[in-house]
Amino acid sequence: MLSYILKRLAFAIPTLLIVITISFFLMRVAPGGPFDGERQLPPEIEANLEAVYHLDEPLPMQYLRYMNNLVHGDFGPSFKYKDFSVTELIMQGFPVSLEIGGLAIALALLIGLPLGVIAALKRNSAADYFVMSLALGGIAVPNFVIAPIMALVFGVLLGWLPAGGWNGGAWPNLVLPVVALSIQQIAYIARMMRASMIETLGSHFIRTARAKGLNEMQVVMRHALRPAMLPVVSYLGPAIAGIVTGSVVIEQIFGIPGIGRYFVQGALNRDYTLVMGTVVFYGALIVLMNLLVDLLYSVLDPQIRYDD
């Protein structure tokens, strides 16, 4: 098991290297530079700025400089948020995104899994149709529609919760963004769980369990649930990585200081170092989550073993 984990981690290094290299050069070939904008700078000031950030050096040289800094754990300074280094921005924003995203995923599992199981057990009943219609609605309505409506209803009209802001992570400020972020996940998980549970309930070992005289509750809880969760778990790996790295939509609408917006803003501002920082961070997180998912498989499914 340990050697498997080490092997996987070793493979992650070339993967990340390729991701970093491609991102670095893609970013540089994108039209427009970090200092283009409505305030067109005189050439001498643009040249001064380029010198400050070493953008006046040949591209391969810049690449080597970046990689060298990266190896030393330095993501470089942000071009746009000059009083913060990229590391500081990520370290300041990630705990916030992690908290919101973690809670959203927990909520999604807490609601999505039982809903999926119920729908599967009561297949083609009114309850099934009701749950699946809700799920379809959750998937179909994007969160940039749901979030402002929630802020308006609960923040302005009813006045129950803050319409935005982080406030150091106080719970009233968490409710709306967490719920808004989880709605789509609830829908996905419920649908996935339903399909997987229906399939599992049709397998031979379930028939055996029933033949042994177990009641339906025992069949579902003891035999069907774990294997039925496999597809959900494999979905959760990248989904968690995606959600805990923030959602630009939710963050902008509720004014949450997470790192989601840096992905978009960094790219739009041609903030090269910030883009690279988020890419490296996200890439590493994806690799790690996928590894965790694979390890979790062996816990859920006894047929999967990673021994050499």
Place this chain on the structure above:
Amino acid sequence: MLYSSRRGLRRPLLLAALLGLSLSQVQAATLNIGTQGEPASLDTARIGGSVWENDILGDIYEGLVTLDPEGQYVPGVARDWRVSDDGLSWTFHLRDDAKWSDGAPVTAQDFKLAFSRLFMPENGAVYASLFYPIRGAEPITKGEESMDALGIDTPDDHTLVFHLNQPTPYFPTLLAHIAASPVPAHVIKRYGKDWASMEHITTNGAFTPVKWVSQDHLTTVRNDNFHDADSVSLEGVNFYPIENRNSGLTRFRSGELDIVRDFPPARIDALKEQLPGAVHLAPQLANYYFALNQRPGHPTADRRVREALNLAVARDVIARHIMGGTVTASSSFVPDGVAHYDARSMPGMGPDMKARQARARRLLEEAGYGPDKPLTLELRYSTTEANKRIAVALAAMWKPLGVKTQLINAEGRVHYADLAAGKFDVGRASWVADFDDASNFLGILTSDAVKNYGGYHSEAFDTLMEKAATTQDLDARQDVLQQAEQQMLDDYAVLPVYIDTSRNLVKPDIEGFADNALNRHLSRWMHFKNTQ
């Protein structure tokens, strides 16, 4: 930092106990402002050039000249100033009681260091060129001369002398710009580049920052060492960066924000109904225009084409129907409301649209365009909803003339890079004044200006601008600048569309917020009615 934060909290509580006020009333003495973004830096040499930086840096620093609630230039750290007869030397006398937030006196050397840092090439300060009227500033920024060449003297701690390249009658207005704020030489000496970090930052404005969580909020508390601290009513100001204007509106409506510095223009009618007394609209020193490419090979190089395109645009329709009446249709380049200036207007822009269209058609025929050879234009705009609708409207207004307009949109960075490279026929642009003077607008159209996207070149215009730069008498200067504006309007150098309006939401119980053309509002002048 911790000490300051605590102090900021304890004081209002104490005050509450003394005055028998409820906690909510006292908490209201902190102002919550929603800005459109956050500053790139709190170091004046490293700011990014965004308008919202004025809000934050304007509150934490005070320059030699500052602004009153109406946006008028008034003495700040300077007690008074005088200019030499030739207009080339400006002497400023500093107040004796100006202090940094740590109690150290604000000295002439602090200002000299601030300017030196703007011009140091290694700082890459974006506002360096704004102060090129100062002798030596330009060659130092270009790395051609050493800092010794800088024309700033400090005969004593409270006297500052600027030596200029040419008389610049508006020079004091430049000094109210946030980039002209002093820097604490004693703190920089100790901490170097880190001086503006939250641990070390020392400011001389009415407020001083104590906490900054990027993308969340920047908290400032009243600076008790500020020379006019006694008349500052607010205990502190919190700035919340809110890029999404609809979110800003929602958070204002929920009561979380006291002031929001912009709102979606399309919502104006509903807002006036829902938030009576909170909606502030005021003409701003900002224009919205289209650059017309006058380089060889572009159809817009022909003056007749430029005139025709200008004639066919119904500006009032755009202002009324697309911008919801929140802006002022205009064929001038310099906004109305600029100090000591009356804007000129473009010839031929009478109310009779039919006559204008007929003339436009004739002009295009003369220029060689017609059904057999339709005029084809490439119109570029940066991607926003309003820009898109205006671009579509222009194309529709030109269509009756037989003009085929190809609309190309791109995100801001790409758009402005294309404009700077001259890759367009018609290109969306705008300008927000850095200081209140007509030359700040007209200056972007001189032949060598970097923002002269269309490559407009007129000897007469350039000569007039040079003449204005050396004219000291304000009336004579206004006359020359007006001639220059008339020249570029007669040349149809650009296609002006409207003069922008500042859009603010301000809680009705805030006093001291006055609409002004610069759209700059220092929090030191504001207070809540119930805390007065």
